Amino acid sequence: MHLNSRTLKAIAWSTLALSTANAQYIIDNLSFGQKAGEPISPNLRGIPHYSAKGLGWDIEILSDRAVLTPPWPGNKRGALWSEDPLHHAGDWNAELHFRAAGMDRGGGNLQLWYTKESQKNEPPASLYTAPKFDGLVLVVDQYEGRGGSVRGFLNGGDIDFKVHHDLDQLAFGQCNYAYRNLGRFSVLKMSQANGKFDVTVDGNPCFSTDKVRLPAGYHFGISASSAENPDSFEVQKFLVSTTNAHTREEPGSHQNQAAQNPNQQQQQQQQQQQGQTQQQNVQPPPRVHGNWLQRTQEQNKPLDPNIPQMVEDVFAANIKSQQDQFGDLHNRLQILNHKIDGLYDLLEKVIADNDQRFDQLMGRITPMHDQISATMRNVEKVERTTMETLRDLESKDFKDLLNSVHRSIERGQSAMSANIPAAISDIVDKGRPSMTSFFFVVVVVQVLVLCAYQLYKKRRNSAPKKYL
Structure with a gap:
């Protein structure tokens, strides 16, 4: 059977469509922290493709996260703004990993911006201090003392949020989310796909609408503000992805693509239409490695060293021949x-580890x-004994006993008196003693005194005389 070049191209496009129907591609110049184990900053002084700015302090950029507001003191602000805008007008996702920690009554707010004009040259602002802007902002704060909430606001550039009399009523969607002191990073994600705009938190739906469609050419921004009792807001990663296969947006690439020869664009459109027509009559070839659940032994074979492990990104217009395109x-x-296949192996390992941890946890819980x-049971016994004692005390009358004790005390007191x-x-x-004894003692004492006096005089008279 002979297959011409058009048939081969149609087969290739069909295979690509089946393999990458639900694939998401990270936009490198709008994302950071997308590579696990690698620092978000090469020099710990700045994040590539992002402008960092603080108000009252300098943003602290660590190897794995950026600290927008410090844990102390309060009333500080920090912001990160992308240098390049988002050029994809189709479906895209923006995912923010953040964490907030502070004292029991700490306060502050975190904003995720998507605006037409970048605010990288402006002081870091919150929802309540931002100038007029054209775009969207998602706010994470403790609105109305709910313990935490996520709200979405739109502005066409004609509303000044700083002076609005009732700003909280302008939110087009909101949900409650207790984000403080969780000890882990929360995931706030907004996506635009299939004509809907969705916001999720930790994988759970927050709010959704089909009345919002965000255009291309806008900038992403992340800002945080702390109150007098501060909260420290940290950002671990920010991922912007799309279903478009371009994983990097080169500066000026969209202008170069728009300036292509019109005849060349028409030829490409005709080729795509022919390929789509032939796709209807051509069955896609079977997968080499089988499906997800039944893997063959071919996956365990050593890889051919001649097969490239990574291919650099190139523009489709730079590949001229059909043979190079197919290769x-x-x-x-x-x-x-x-x-x-690597993801499947990793998934199996994660599932096995989770099962082992679950078994260990259940062994500890039992x-x-x-x-x-x-x-x-001991607490129930103590409560039952206490209730019985209280019931006995309430049911018995101790008046007669008290009267009997009182009478006994009175009798004892009378007897003693x-x-x-x-x-x-x-x-x-x-x-x-008797009076006779008293007189006898007096006479004896006087006789003894008289005898002693006589003895004294006798000795004195018999002593030699001394004359001067």
């Missing part, structure tokens, strides 16, 4: 299959559940 497409399809049950004087009188009568 480039073939190499990219092989690389895509290898990447999918003894804890038994201990908790025993503690609950009657017996104590008689006992003291008896003791005094029995223990006092």
Whole structure:
């Protein structure tokens, strides 16, 4: 069977369409932190393709995250603004990984901007201090004391948010989300696809509308502000992706594509139409490595060293011959299959690790559940005993007992009052001395004193006399 060049091209395009129908491509010059294990800044002084600016302090850029507002002191601001705009008018996604931490009553807000004019030369602003802008802003703050919320605002450049009398009523969508002190990074994602604009938080739907369609040519920005009791806002990564296969937007590339020869554009359109017509009659070839669930042994074979492991990005207009186009497409399809196989292996490993962790966690939870049950039973016993004692105290009357105790005390007091004087009188009568004994003692004392005096005089008279 002979296949001409057009048939081969149609087969290649069909295979590419089936393989990359749901693929997302990261736009490198609008993203940072997309490569795991690599620092977001090569010199820890700035993020490539982004302008960093702080108000009251300098933004701290670490190897894996950027600190927009410090944990202390408060009333600080910080912002990151993309140098280049988004040139894709079709479907795209913007994903922000952020974290907020602070004291119990800390405050502040975080904004994700998509505006026509970049504010990189302006002081970092929040929703309530921003000048007139044309675009969208998603605000994360503690609106109305709900513990956290995500709200979306649109402005056509004719509303001054700083002086608006009731700014909170302008939100076209909102949801509650407690974002503070989670200990992990939250994921705020906005996407435009299939005529709808969706906002999700940690993979959960926040709000959605089909009345918003954001144009191309706008800039992304991330800003944060802290209150007097501050919250520290940190940004780990910001990913902008699209279904377009261009993973990098070169400066001036869109102008160069628009300036192509009109005849060349017509030829390309005719070739695409012919390829689409032939796709209807050509069946796509079978996959080399089988489906996702049943993998063959071919995947475990060593890779051919002649097969390239990575292909640089080039413009389609730079590939002239059909043979080069087919070779480039073939190499990219092989690389895509290898990447999918690697992702499948990684997914299997993650699932196995999660199962092991789940088993370990369940093994720890079971003894804890038994201990908790025993503690609950002891608490129930104490409560039951307490209720029985309280019920006994409330049901019995202690009036008679108190009266009996009172009478006993009165009887004891009366007996003591009657017996104590008689006992003291008896003791005094029995223990006092008689008058005879008293007089005898007095006479004896006087006789002894007289004898002592006589003895003294006798010794004095018998002593020798001394004359002067």
